[in-house]
Every structure is written in structure tokens, then in C-alpha cells.
Amino acid sequence: MSKKVSIVGLGYVGLPLALLAAKKGFDVTGIDLDKNKISKINKKEDPIGDEYVAKNIRSTNLQAVDNFSEIKSCEIIIICVPTPVKDDFQPDLTLLKKAAEAVAKNLSSGSLVIIESTINPGVCDEVVIPIIEQASGLGINKDFYVSHCPERINPGDKEWSVENIPRVAGSSNAKGLELTIDFYKAILDANIMPMGSIKEAEAVKVTENSFRDVNIGFVNELAMSFTKLGIDVKNVINGAATKPFAFMAHYPSIGVGGHCIPVDPYYLIEYARGYGFEHEFLALARSINNKMPEFTVEQLSDGLNEVGLSIKGTNILVLGLSYKANVADDRESPSYKVIEILKTKGANVSTFDPYLKQKSTEPDLNSALVGKDAIILAANHKEFLGIDIAKLKIKVYVDGKNAYDKSVFAKTNIVYKGIGR
Numbered sequence: 001m002s003k004k005v006s007i008v009g010l011g012y013v014g015l016p017l018a019l020l021a022a023k024k025g026f027d028v029t030g031i032d033l034d035k036n037k038i039s040k041i042n043k044k045e046d047p048i049g050d051e052y053v054a055k056n057i058r059s060t061n062l063q064a065v066d067n068f069s070e071i072k073s074c075e076i077i078i079i080c081v082p083t084p085v086k087d088d089f090q091p092d093l094t095l096l097k098k099a100a101e102a103v104a105k106n107l108s109s110g111s112l113v114i115i116e117s118t119i120n121p122g123v124c125d126e127v128v129i130p131i132i133e134q135a136s137g138l139g140i141n142k143d144f145y146v147s148h149c150p151e152r153i154n155p156g157d158k159e160w161s162v163e164n165i166p167r168v169a170g171s172s173n174a175k176g177l178e179l180t181i182d183f184y185k186a187i188l189d190a191n192i193m194p195m196g197s198i199k200e201a202e203a204v205k206v207t208e209n210s211f212r213d214v215n216i217g218f219v220n221e222l223a224m225s226f227t228k229l230g231i232d233v234k235n236v237i238n239g240a241a242t243k244p245f246a247f248m249a250h251y252p253s254i255g256v257g258g259h260c261i262p263v264d265p266y267y268l269i270e271y272a273r274g275y276g277f278e279h280e281f282l283a284l285a286r287s288i289n290n291k292m293p294e295f296t297v298e299q300l301s302d303g304l305n306e307v308g309l310s311i312k313g314t315n316i317l318v319l320g321l322s323y324k325a326n327v328a329d330d331r332e333s334p335s336y337k338v339i340e341i342l343k344t345k346g347a348n349v350s351t352f353d354p355y356l357k358q359k360s361t362e363p364d365l366n367s368a369l370v371g372k373d374a375i376i377l378a379a380n381h382k383e384f385l386g387i388d389i390a391k392l393k394i395k396v397y398v399d400g401k402n403a404y405d406k407s408v409f410a411k412t413n414i415v416y417k418g419i420g421r
């Protein structure tokens, strides 16, 4: 008889995981409060525009519901709800707390609760376990176990998916860890590393995402300095990347978006501040990366000045609203910051994103390209890289993703501006 598993939160993290567990023979119930999403899933339609989901949803037996009663009969419950930050960059655990409470009210003795949502060190011990004990009347490690196995979903990644990304896990005790490792070994085509504690597992996730934000901050600062030094930062990074050890290439751009990289460092910053430690490095990387939309608009201003124009009153097309290429996700997207700055400077701003047509001001790419003075490439979707630059009737092109070979523009009268090149 296959083990019964519930997955709470059927977004970019929870839905691929639910499909994988069902594919591997577990009896899976997906739980989400979004009725529209539930009905799509039960009609075998992909509700989130995810390649892995689209590939597997028709062939996998997954039941989706919007209530928590199924949890009573489940041995494993996995919580995959969003953990954003508030406007003041404080961690927002509202959805996680609500999910933990709803799970607890239906929890049976002997169950394992796994948190996949990204959280700062201490959240399981200090927030999740007390909520579950309070609402269930059960005792940790006596009647139930709690583990943290941080998700590592990389939206739009063709090589790495929920099936083959290695994982780490920490648990409330050895028994909980054993049950957790057994579960992931049963579904993953990858390794899972047991950590010494839940707190270590929580710290792994904010560390790897902060590592990325700091390295992006470093190259974004290089880009700002190299613009003044007249050095092409992309060529330099590609050159450095020829070194087969001790260098990992990151690239400067219009800014850092998504619900992970620009968010997770704040978790560690705020948690450590509570213990009297200031993470200067993380805070610095955040402030540099948050400057990139403004820096991008400065490149536009410089380019327009070269052709005797200024931003005020010019027609600017922003190509891409998503936070990165080939995904339909615009959470924390730097595009919106660029648009806001352009509007405050009096530009007439149009937008087009083939993945987010409903949020675009232009209906399609062809009409978007008409009647514009300048373009800012904000997301290097594959649909944009096919544009025939020679046919563009614009004066300035700001390549916010350094996606183009500059020589393409050399044959035109268009002023090309990159990020650090």
C-alpha cells in the first residue's frame, strides 16, 4: 500500500514536487486555496506555465483539493508556500504560519511534516514546531517530526529539475531525519545530504542564495566602474571564466528579481540582527543590486544625449516584464523599477512581454517596435533575440542583459549601451 503524502502549496515548488512523488508511486494529495488552480490541475491542465508540470501533469495521478481534511490519513506532509519579505524587508511568514496551523489541526500521530519553503535559520524550532504543538496538542519527536528540506527549483532551467537537483535536509531528531531521507531517496534521481540540525538546513538555503546575490553585486559594481573605465565587463568575465577553478561567472544586468535572490538575504540580515550581528556584506550587495535599474536608465539618458535627445517626452519601449529570460514570472522584477523611474523622468513608456501579454501595454512585438525612440531590453527572452536590429527605426538600444554582440549595432546608426560595456 503506497504511502499517503500531502503537498501544501501547489506553485513553482509544490506542484512539480507533487507530480514527482505521484510519479514515483506515492498516493499524493495536493492542497491549495486557489480554487481556479485546483480545477485546472484536476482537469490535467498546467496552471503555472512550468515546463516540468506541462510535461507530467497529463500522465500523473494527482488529486488536488482546497481543504486540509486529507491530512488526517497522511504520513508525510510537505509545506511549499511562499515566504516573501514585507516592504520593510522583514521576513513575511504569514502563509507559512497559516499552513502550519491548518496542517496541525488535521495532524495524526506518527506523521512527518517537511518545510520546503525558504526560511531563515530558527524558523522551524522557534515558529513552526510551537504552532503545530499548540494547534495539534501533539508533542514534537514524541507524536510527530519536523524537517526542513529547502527547495532549489530554478525556474526555466532545462537541465536541472525537481527530479535531479541534489538536496539537503535537517530534522527535529534522528528518526525524523531517517524518514525524511528515505522519502527523498524514493523520489529523487539525485543525492540528499543529511544535515546536523534543522537550523543547518535552513542556513544552507539562505547561504546559497546570498552567495548568488553577493556575486551578482560584485559584477554589477564592476559594471558601474568599467563603464567609466571604458572596459567591456562581459568580455572580462568571459575571460576570467576560462580559469577552470576558483572562478564562477555571474553577469551584471538591469537588476536582480524573482522571489528568491533579492529576498532571502534579508532573512539572514534580519535574523542575525536579532542576535546583535550586522551582515554588512549582504546589505551592501542588496544596495548595489537595488541600484541597477537606476544605472540602466542612466545608460539610456547618456545614449539619448549622444543623439541630442533627453528622456523627457521620448517614446521608450521596455522589452520584458519577467524577472529573467523565458519565464512568465514577474515577482520583484527590476523591469517595474525601470518603468517607474522612466515615468518620473517624463518618458512615454510602452511595454511588451510575450509571457505576460496581459500585463503589457502593447498587443504584440511588431506593433510594439513602431514609433519608438529607444528600447530597453529588460528580459532576454528568446523571442526578442530574433529581432532584426538593422530594421529598427530607433536611436538608442539599452541592452539591460548584455545579450547582444555589440558588433550587430556597429553596422547601424543606433547607439548601443550595455551594462558595463
Ligand code: SAJ
Binding pocket: 118, 151, 152, 153, 154, 155, 208, 209, 212, 216, 249, 250, 251, 252, 253, 254, 255, 256, 257, 258, 259, 260, 261, 323, 324, 325
Ligand atoms: N541574475 C543576474 N546575474 C547573474 C544571474 C542572475 O543579474 O549572473 C539575475 C537574474 O536575471 C534574475 C535574478 O538574478 O533577475 C535571479 O535569477 P536566478 O536565475 O539567479 O534565480 P531564481 O530566482 O530564478 O532561482 C534561484 C536559484 N538559486 C540559485 O541559483 C542559488 C534556484 O536554484 C533557487 O531554487 C531559487 O532561487 C529559489 O527558489 O530560491
